Amino acid sequence: MEKLKENVKIDLAPIDLSGHENIEIFGAREHNLKNIDTVIPRNKLVVITGISGSGKSSLAFDTIYAEGQRRYMESFSAYARSFIGDMERPDVDKINGLSPVISIEQKTTSKNPRSTVGTLTEIYDFLRLFYARAGEAYSYNTGKKMIRQSEDQVIDHLIENFEGKKLILLAPVVKGRKGHYRELFVQIRKMGFTKVRIDGVVLDMEPKMQVDRYKTHDIEIVVDRIIAKKEDRYRIAQSVKTAMTHGKGVIMVRDEEGTVHHFSKYLMDPESGLSYDEPAPNSFSFNSPYGACPSCNGLGKVEEISREAVIPDDKLSISRGGIAPLGDYRDIWIFKKIEAILKRYKVSLSTPIKNIPEEVMHTLLYGDDVAVAVSSKKYPGTEWNTKFEGIISFLEKQKDEGTEKTRKWIEDFMSVKTCPECNGARLKKESLHFKIAEKNISELAQMDIDTLWDWFENLEERLTDKQKIIATEVLKEIRKRIGFLLDVGLNYLMLDRPLRTLSGGEAQRIRLATQIGTQLVGVLYIMDEPSIGLHQRDNVKLIKALQDLRDIGNTIIVVEHDKDMMLASDYIIDIGPGAGRHGGNVVAAGEPDSFLSQGSTTADYLKGFKKIEVPKERREGNGEKLVLKGAKGNNLKNVTLKLDLGKMICITGVSGSGKSTLIHETLFPILNQYFFRSRKTPMEYDSFEGIKNIDKVIEVDQSPIGRTPRSNPATYTGVFSDIRSLFTELPEAKIRGYKPGRFSFNVKGGRCETCEGAGMKLIEMDFLPNVHVPCETCKGKRYNRETLEVRYKGKSISDVLDMTVEQAVEFFEHMPKILRKIQTLNDVGLGYISLGQHATTLSGGEAQRVKLATELSKKDTGKTLYILDEPTTGLHFQDIQHLLDVLNRLVDKGNTVLVIEHNMDVVKVADHVIDLGPEGGDKGGMIIAEGTPEKVAKSTKGYTAKFLRDELAIS
CATH class of the missing domain: 1.10.8.280 (ABC transporter ATPase domain-like)
Known part of the structure; x- marks a missing residue:
């Protein structure tokens, strides 16, 4: 045995559990991927790029992430897997060197009104702990600081301050409640007490004693009548102890003048007798009944x-x-x-x-x-x-x-x-009267991150010695997390901002900041365009945050189109060359220097061989204006907005400068109320002029076109009704007596009844997000066999829904009514999506372009105002050119296009630029420059001018 022990060697050197320097992917065929092989270096910042629909997300999310998630599921016990079922393997031959995967997408923003920036980042949780342990309580009645007193302190106080005076010791048992209290009086008599004080009057106990049950009462037991003398300390001590026991920690003392003094071993206002429960972290939670405002249940509204x-x-x-x-x-x-x-x-x-x-x-x-x-x-x-x-x-x-x-x-x-009770603070009034350095927890939650950082700086100097001891570790965690939010450019957000009000990019960057805080190592992070909604100024911070995450030992894969991100990465993979069936290949890959020499479309734009040209002339407009005066919503500083009609106008500015408040929360609701009687109330403003100069307003945002698989581009644009009418006119349909409803997957008759026309069935996962799987009866075709037998040019109604927009343009080329709507989808760069693609699979940018195409297919009057929010989301340089062609077509017809955008390729081609700033949050909310791009580029205020000068090559 001893010899055996000598031969056993234990190597304590670190072990490389991955065994691979690269993540190797062989034979990826998911969606439109063409059986591709590629290599992704580990522990690097890798950008996957390419035009919209080329297959970037198919590679990053549907192949790499899906396989990582499947392998994680396989690590569960057989018992756990029996609840959640087996996940389908992505269509790929093999993936080597795969680490545990975390996906940070745009679509996972919580719609729960209780989820806030503070709760997601855990900063608010640490603040709750901080206030529960170090907060000082103040009375909401008198504003006085509340105190705790032990039994000994109460006894000393009575002897020192009331020496020689007659006192009555009272134990409060009922405070401000209705009832007859017959049973309570019986119980008090059994305990041996002979007197009670009811509503300020001392009475002898009587048999069958009771009070008016419909009135509110205060009832105290008269425990003892004493004279405060040092030699009677023992009796006083016994009486105080008895009173504390029956008063549950609270005692009242009535002096000779009739004044009542309050004492408590818990928090109490000595003047009014108001007492608070001992604070705990959930006392400051608006998601707990112990802390939430009872009027609004913690919603603030x-x-x-x-x-x-x-x-x-x-x-x-x-x-x-x-x-x-x-x-x-x-x-x-x-x-x-x-x-x-x-x-x-x-x-x-x-x-x-x-x-x-x-x-x-x-x-x-x-x-x-x-x-x-x-x-x-x-x-x-x-x-x-x-x-x-x-x-x-x-x-x-x-x-x-x-x-x-x-x-x-x-x-x-x-x-x-x-909420009138808490004024939007979400917490009950007791919780709002615990303060640290003169601030309650709600006041901190309403500060922007910049202000909050400043408040926590040198906070120790404003704390008591006791608070300093408690605060050391908590402050370290709070400061660290606030720092991460600053690192990803979210300095303008507030902790109480609901997550559902954030853009996809903001929510994604918050989750990124949270992940940086976890300090995990050896993880593969996959992100979907984290730069969305970020001004060029803040891009540097985001890139630095990603590099920091990489440097601690993680692999970062970013699906991205941003030029700065690509050039700062360690490795670039370009998928293409086209979209849909024309894409799905790796057209170039390598480190940035090597990548630029490979001659792909992306490389040509990065090198400047191809670029979006600046127009030779800017439009003068039609001479009419819309004028919004005195906008004061959120952080806006009494802004006056003048929009020259008949132009392409770009609203820009750093994140949080007030763009969305000005356009989405003030301008659009004013116009929407006027034209469509919308009930949404615009934010505060003084006056509005020129509304008669337009005849309608259309907002094209990035909200989904539907939240279920039943919604798709064909139904949203209305072209599906025309296609169903076409199928109804076919000889086979007429012989069978089919009406348009037969070809609808939303009504009984022609649809598959197993999935009720959805083509998919919802599998509810107990531990993970719900999953949609193809229907086993119709195999995703949505219709029953009889309906599918009716064909136009050899294609069933299901085949038409499976066509890409590009294929449908050719298929319906002789059907002008149908072609017009499908052609507009193609014009906005969506030729690669299928007509029946489930709305749940469309990105925010794709959903926005479906809406834009729907509006384009309608007959316009030339007096329409179109409002678009970051339409370049998810767009490659080449796609941006297509989008600008479409927008210019609208303006050339006399319409006005108002675009909120950070992308310099859009800003530089606008006819008029309005720059808000100079910073985000309280330091923003002003128009700091406006005019043609050339005029704004010469401005000395804000950050947009600098980047615009570079783009326009103005020195």
């Missing part, structure tokens, strides 16, 4: 029936539909009731609402205690003699108790307002 929505036009009378939920007059009970009430005040149903006295309208909307007899022609001889509930009161009740259909109807009359 409340929904209420809006009087403005119930009475949209007070010039109308009630009989003419002035009260929107009731509509026009009918011979029904409610109108008879209202008529009877109005008669009391000598007004009628035909009186314009604005002429009805306010007290009468208040009665109609919120109810009346006076019963009114009502009869109806419908039910002769029948009378109702009831109190009137009030229309808004009734709607409020139905909102909580009505059917789903009723609740949906009531939503039309609802508006969201800041």
